[in-house]
Amino acid sequence: MEKEEITQQKPEKKKNFILKHLWDFVLLGVLLVGTTTAYVARSAINNKSKDLDITATVLYEGNVMEIKDEHGKNKNPFILSSINEYQEIEIQGRHTTLTIGLKHNAIAVVHSGCPGQECVHEGWVDRPNHPIVCAHNGIYIEIESDNWSDITIG
Amino acid sequence: MIMKKKITIKQLTLLAMLLSLALVLSIAESFIPFGIPGLKLGLANMVILLAIYYFGFWMALAIDILRVIISSIAIGTFLAMGFWMSLAGATLSFFVMYVFYRWLKIFTPVGNSIAGAYTHALAQILVGVFYLGSWGVFYYFPVMAIASLITGTFNGFIVEMILKNKYLSTAVGYEKTTI
Ligand SMILES: [Zn+2]
Numbered sequence: 001m002e003k004e005e006i007t008q009q010k011p012e013k014k015k016n017f018i019l020k021h022l023w024d025f026v027l028l029g030v031l032l033v034g035t036t037t038a039y040v041a042r043s044a045i046n047n048k049s050k051d052l053d054i055t056a057t058v059l060y061e062g063n064v065m066e067i068k069d070e071h072g073k074n075k076n077p078f079i080l081s082s083i084n085e086y087q088e089i090e091i092q093g094r095h096t097t098l099t100i101g102l103k104h105n106a107i108a109v110v111h112s113g114c115p116g117q118e119c120v121h122e123g124w125v126d127r128p129n130h131p132i133v134c135a136h137n138g139i140y141i142e143i144e145s146d147n148w149s150d151i152t153i154g
Numbered sequence: 155m156i157m158k159k160k161i162t163i164k165q166l167t168l169l170a171m172l173l174s175l176a177l178v179l180s181i182a183e184s185f186i187p188f189g190i191p192g193l194k195l196g197l198a199n200m201v202i203l204l205a206i207y208y209f210g211f212w213m214a215l216a217i218d219i220l221r222v223i224i225s226s227i228a229i230g231t232f233l234a235m236g237f238w239m240s241l242a243g244a245t246l247s248f249f250v251m252y253v254f255y256r257w258l259k260i261f262t263p264v265g266n267s268i269a270g271a272y273t274h275a276l277a278q279i280l281v282g283v284f285y286l287g288s289w290g291v292f293y294y295f296p297v298m299a300i301a302s303l304i305t306g307t308f309n310g311f312i313v314e315m316i317l318k319n320k321y322l323s324t325a326v327g328y329e330k331t332t333i
Contacts, residue, residue, distance in 0.1 A: 024265035039296035
């Protein structure tokens with residue numbers, strides 16, 4: 001009986017494969033096209049924004065972190081367009097320290113004690129809209145541009 | 155139909171097997187990076203979808219939540235951001251897959267899996283937005299969502315194939331009425 005059913009099913013199954021999965025593929029198509037469009041649009045915006053002057057804000061657990069310079073003044077957020085020489089800053093996250101690298105219009109986490117190293121792998125970020133996250137340390141680096149007010153989310 | 159009066163030994167064995175499989179996949183996918191630690195592809199959704207078909211709402215939900223808790227303890231992210239991301243992703247995608255399974259019969263397990271995968275990605279990102287306090291986290295959404303859609307489609311076809319297995323279906327008392 002089992003054998004009978006199998007032989008009955010096979011040709012029918014092949015014929016109806018597309019028809020049977022029609023709505024599945026429609027759903028897949030809609031989601032794929034929608035997401036890809038958003039992605040392409042965002043990449044286009046990001047490419048346009050690469051020459052903008054950017055500011056980076058280091059947030060610790062949702063609040064702007066106080067990072068003191070040699071005179072005891074808070075220098076966070078960092079105006080990256082006014083930085084001309086490479087510099088490194090060490091900050092203390094929730095679990096480990098992080099070394100943040102700063103250069104003209106770019107920022108990176110150059111070293112971190114976190115297990116995943118996702119923040120380090122993001123590399124140098126030189127345009128707005130691209131955050132660097134180190135969730136292990138509760139650190140979130142937000143990059144914004146003054147001469148570009150409406151940041152779109154894709 | 156959804157819940158039999160008693161769980162047979164075969165069913166119990168299969169439940170345990172599904173939970174361990176879900177655990178293995180959950181832990182394995184924690185090694186695939188997506189920019190934010192804790193963001194996951196949703197490989198284990200395959201097992202959860204199968205559990206929905208085989209065991210219905212409660213058993214599948216139990217496997218789903220247990221695998222999130224146990225795997226996060228194993229990886230060491232329990233109660234950290236990654237944990238909440240996984241929990242939100244797992245439960246929301248579970249409900250979406252269940253709704254698709256129960257009421258949206260125009261979709262096969264493949265469609266259910268696709269919907270679940272997308273929800274899984276979206277829910278995780280929303281937890282990230284909430285946790286880190288910035289919509290900027292959506293930066294990481296598209297790549298993750300597209301990867302999830304591919305995985306979700308693949309998962310769906312696997313589930314469909316497994317559901318056709320007569321031996322397993324008999325063992326769990328699953329009647330092939332919807333497919
Ligand atoms: Zn990190």
